């Protein structure tokens with residue numbers, strides 16, 4: 002299990018690459034929610050999501066140990082983050098993507114210097130391919146969440162929040178594979194355990210919610226939630242124990258609630274966030290939090306939504 006010292010070390014290691022993102026506020030949003038809401042703006046992060054934090058921590062570690070190549074199996078934010086940091090550190094990256102990956106995503110990876118390898122349609126096909134390429138090229142496979150260096154890197158958000166708002170009552174975090182929330186939990190609970198940490202999943206992708214109920218890792222079939230960063234089928238074997246140890250609460254939001262929160266943040270706050278991030282705002286807006294009148298930080302995990310998705314949401 003990782004500890005807050007690992008998160009502090011990660012913070013030193015990634016400081017020259019990663020932005021300290023601001024906390025944004027909106028009086029309208031706060032009054033709608035009945036809590037004082039602060040948005041931790043990782044959509045303004047390098048590469049457009051928090052994934053650069055964990056990727057940088059892990060890739061720097063790999064380079065220190067002599068790696069000259071890295072691979073990842075993700076067409077989304079993790080793939081972009083790994084391509085970006087590899088290029089910046091002067092090593093090469095191969096990103097294995099599904100054969101039907103959107104061209105806007107593969108273009109973004111190529112723009113960061115990543116080499117694209119299309120492979121199959123499921124992660125079960127892509128993962129072994131990414132590991133195989135790493136083995137052939139003196140490389141290291143960079144996991145999206147289930148890795149101590151990745152988790153510690155994501156946790157640096159927790160340290161920033163504690164410094165930016167010393168009297169926060171609660172932090173709301175979206176859950177995919179659980180790398181983001183396990184890092185933040187470690188940082189916050191091992192520094193100031195009074196601060197509540199609440200996870201959010203789409204009701205359509207409730208694998209962690211089910212696993213927490215049953216106290217063991219449960220896998221769900223593929224899901225179509227618009228929160229595409231949260232479509233993982235089960236929590237990680239390293240992330241889940243952290244969550245079981247520290248998590249205060251886990252709430253679910255509907256697709257309609259996610260769309261509504263997305264529209265609110267775009268229209269009223271003029272911020273382009275992605276649906277996965279809108280889940281935390283949705284939890285605050287639709288009465289899912291078990292308190293009111295508190296200072297609440299909602300983690301906005303990223304802002305990489307393609308134009309097609311945005312028009313779909315706005316038309317519905």
Ligand SMILES: *Cc1c(COP(=O)(O)O)cnc(C)c1O
Pocket residue numbers: 050052078079145146175176177178179180181182230231275277278302303304
């Ligand atoms: C990856 C991702 C998540 C989920 O993070 P996990 O570490 O997998 O739980 C949430 N939001 C966005 C924008 C992401 O890219």
